[in-house]
Amino acid sequence: MTAALLLGSRASFTLSSGEKIYPDEIEGLYSSFAPVKEMCVFIVSGMRGVQRSKLLWAIIQPDLELFREFGEVNLRDVLKERFDNAAQTLPLYKRLKGFTIALEDLPHNIFGKLQRSAVKKIYEPRVIEGIEGALPVTGQLSADDKTLLLSEVGQKIFQCLQGQSRINRPITLEDSLELDLGIDSLGRIELGSALEEVFKAEIDVEAVARAFSVRRLIQEMTEALKKADIIPLWDQRASLGPHYWKDHLAVSPEKETLALLELSTGFFAWLFRIILTGIDCLIFKVFFDIKAEGEENVPKEGAYILYGNHTSFLDGPAIAACLPRRPVFQLFYFVFGPYFFRPFVRNPVLRNLIKMGRFIPFDFSTHFLEALRSSFYVLQHGKGLCFFPEGLRTASGEIAEFKKGFGVLAKETGAMLVPVAIKGAHTAWPSTARYPRCGPIRLKFGKPLNVEGLERQGLAMGAADSYEAICMSARKALIRLKSEVDISESESFKASVDIGKVSL
Numbered sequence: 001m002t003a004a005l006l007l008g009s010r011a012s013f014t015l016s017s018g019e020k021i022y023p024d025e026i027e028g029l030y031s032s033f034a035p036v037k038e039m040c041v042f043i044v045s046g047m048r049g050v051q052r053s054k055l056l057w058a059i060i061q062p063d064l065e066l067f068r069e070f071g072e073v074n075l076r077d078v079l080k081e082r083f084d085n086a087a088q089t090l091p092l093y094k095r096l097k098g099f100t101i102a103l104e105d106l107p108h109n110i111f112g113k114l115q116r117s118a119v120k121k122i123y124e125p126r127v128i129e130g131i132e133g134a135l136p137v138t139g140q141l142s143a144d145d146k147t148l149l150l151s152e153v154g155q156k157i158f159q160c161l162q163g164q165s166r167i168n169r170p171i172t173l174e175d176s177l178e179l180d181l182g183i184d185s186l187g188r189i190e191l192g193s194a195l196e197e198v199f200k201a202e203i204d205v206e207a208v209a210r211a212f213s214v215r216r217l218i219q220e221m222t223e224a225l226k227k228a229d230i231i232p233l234w235d236q237r238a239s240l241g242p243h244y245w246k247d248h249l250a251v252s253p254e255k256e257t258l259a260l261l262e263l264s265t266g267f268f269a270w271l272f273r274i275i276l277t278g279i280d281c282l283i284f285k286v287f288f289d290i291k292a293e294g295e296e297n298v299p300k301e302g303a304y305i306l307y308g309n310h311t312s313f314l315d316g317p318a319i320a321a322c323l324p325r326r327p328v329f330q331l332f333y334f335v336f337g338p339y340f341f342r343p344f345v346r347n348p349v350l351r352n353l354i355k356m357g358r359f360i361p362f363d364f365s366t367h368f369l370e371a372l373r374s375s376f377y378v379l380q381h382g383k384g385l386c387f388f389p390e391g392l393r394t395a396s397g398e399i400a401e402f403k404k405g406f407g408v409l410a411k412e413t414g415a416m417l418v419p420v421a422i423k424g425a426h427t428a429w430p431s432t433a434r435y436p437r438c439g440p441i442r443l444k445f446g447k448p449l450n451v452e453g454l455e456r457q458g459l460a461m462g463a464a465d466s467y468e469a470i471c472m473s474a475r476k477a478l479i480r481l482k483s484e485v486d487i488s489e490s491e492s493f494k495a496s497v498d499i500g501k502v503s504l
Contacts, residue, residue: 011116013043016054019093023116026094030058034082035066038106040119041096044127055097059123061106064212071363073185073209075101075178077392081431084395088432100132103176103213134174134213145173145215153225154218160194161214173215181214186404189369190244199225205369245467246412248369249376257374260355263381265329269356276357277320277328284321287438288314288428292322294445300326303379303415304448307406309399309478310388311426314436318425319386322443331384332358334375336392360385372405379413389471397426399482402475407467410451410474417454417474419446421482444488446481449474 012022023041031039044057062075072078079099087095100123107118122135141149148154161171165181177183183191192208199221207224211217253261262269284290298306308315316333323331354361360378362371375385389406390399410417421444429436451470454477458469461476 015043015056015093017093021056021094026056026090026096027058029090030083030086030096033086034079035063035070036079037061037063038114039099040106040114040116042116042120042124044124046128056093056095057127058096058099059106059119060099060101061103062101064103067212068210071209071367073178073188073212074391075176075212081392081395085432088395088430098127100127101176101179102135103133103179104135104174133176133179134172148173148215148218151218151222153222156198157195157214157218157221160191160198164191164194171214173213173218175214176212177214177217178212184404185368186408189248193244193248195221201225245408249373249408249412251373253370253373253377257370258377260351261332261360261374261378262355262358263378263383270329272353272356273329280317281321284318284441287436288318288424288441290318290321290441290443292443292445294447295322295324297445297447298323298327298418299384299416299448300324301330301382303382303413304384304418305379305406305410305413305415306331306384306386306418306420306445307389307474307478308386308420308422309482310390310393311395311397311422312393312429312431314425314429314441315388315422316386318422318441318443319420322445327384331386332360332375332378333386334360334362334371334388336362368405372409375409376413379409379415385409385415389474393431395431397430399475399479402471404467404471406474407470410470411455411466414451416448417451418448419474419478419481420444421446421478421485423482423485442485442488444481444485446477449477 010022011024012020014020021041021043026041027039030036038061040059042057042059044055045053047053047055060079062079067073067075067078079101083096083099102123107115107122109115126132126135149158158171161177161181161183164187165171165183167181171181175181177188177191188208189205192203192205195208196203203221204224207220208217211220252258265273298304306319308319316335320328320331360371360374362368375387379385387406387409389402391403394400409415422441423443424439424441428439428441454473455466455469457476458471458473459466461469461472463469463472
């Protein structure tokens with residue numbers, strides 16, 4: 001018997017264009033970029049009703065422990081960002097056209113080897129129909145499952161989830177909070193409040209943040225209630241009320257958080273910002289030939305949210321390098337904490353630098369509400385806030401959908417919204433690159449926008465609620481502003497070419 005028969009031949013398939021694909025090679029590359037426990041790549045045929053279509057697809061089982069470790073709850077957003085980065089290193093024919101997230105284990109044979117044909121048989125029909133999340137429940141429930149379903153805690157959680165998700169089918173234990181029920185970071189905050197109302201108890205937010213499935217949520221909640229020695233009361237249904245977000249944001253941040261929010265500018269903070277801004281401006285002028293227009297549109301005082309497109313780590317520093325002197329001292333920055341601050345917040349010196357730099361760190365799980373309250377707090381005190389509504393950086397350079405948190409802050413504070421279009425930062429330091437490179441960066445600050453006007457426009461566009469309406473209209477305004485920058489750059493390039501021709 002040959003070695004090939006003993007070890008098994010390497011799996012491969014051929015695309016309609018003739019190129020040969022080795023799925024294990026693609027799986028290894030994509031897995032090195034993202035928190036993936038296991039993945040399976042195969043060809044999907046018949047997508048969108050086109051029988052002859054063949055797309056390279058992947059079934060992803062995420063590493064949930066890594067997601068919990070970094071406080072991430074938005075599985076799809078994180079995996080998409082990382083996979084977009086990975087795709088830039090591959091030729092077009094090897095790039096995934098899409099992926100489906102599965103929380104359950106993928107099928108293996110008795111030797112522990114992934115059964116690719118079984119994975120394709122199970123998931124290809126779901127991919128074609130656009131179904132993601134838990135597989136249909138088959139067979140009888142285990143005794144443990146029956147205990148969870150019939151428990152009073154489980155029953156009340158199911159009621160809360162049914163009301164919040166608004167799906168028409170019965171919810172199952174295998175359902176993913178994000179993928180099946182559509183509960184994102186803000187949705188988890190609302191869910192935590194609904195559970196507190198139902199159980200008449202203070203709910204540990206980590207119990208909700210750690211749960212990716214309904215099963216895990218019931219287990220976490222049951223343990224939390226046992227430890228607190230609480231006897232729940234079941235006589236009321238959860239009701240978040242029309243002023244839910246206004247009431248929650250108006251709660252003062254915790255003392256530890258307030259200690260990091262410096263509203264007045266002391267001498268050392270003033271000196272620190274002068275030096276930091278000077279270095280920032282010098283770097284961007286020398287290495288990135290930065291130019292901006294419309295800086296006069298940034299308010300000199302009063303509450304406003306400065307929001308821009310997010311494609312690079314350079315976006316925030318680029319904005320700071322172009323701000324007029326007065327606004328640069330009034331502006332706070334809403335930044336993703338796990339990337340920047342998690343290792344440093346316990347160091348008193350670095351904590352002071354964060355404070356003087358006016359950074360509001362956040363993550364998507366346990367500290368998201370606290371970060372929103374901090375942002376609400378500084379806006380209520382007449383300060384500015386720099387916010388990237390897309391959340392994560394986009395690998396394509398295009399403007400992605402805005403997150404609901406942006407709409408919540410804008411609506412509940414009534415702050416003016418100032419769009420800023422950034423061009424060139426994606427080329428200078430894309431999310432796929434380890435280090436930046438020199439290249440021109442251009443910014444354009446738009447005129448301040450009124451929240452009420454944006455809300456009316458968004459509702460006319462078909463938004464489901466006021467928060468979504470503001471996000472839709474503000475995104476449309478930013479896209480329009482970015483197109484103006486693109487046109488301006490194109491005209492400048494054409495003019496320089498014409499001048500060159502004349503000189504010749």
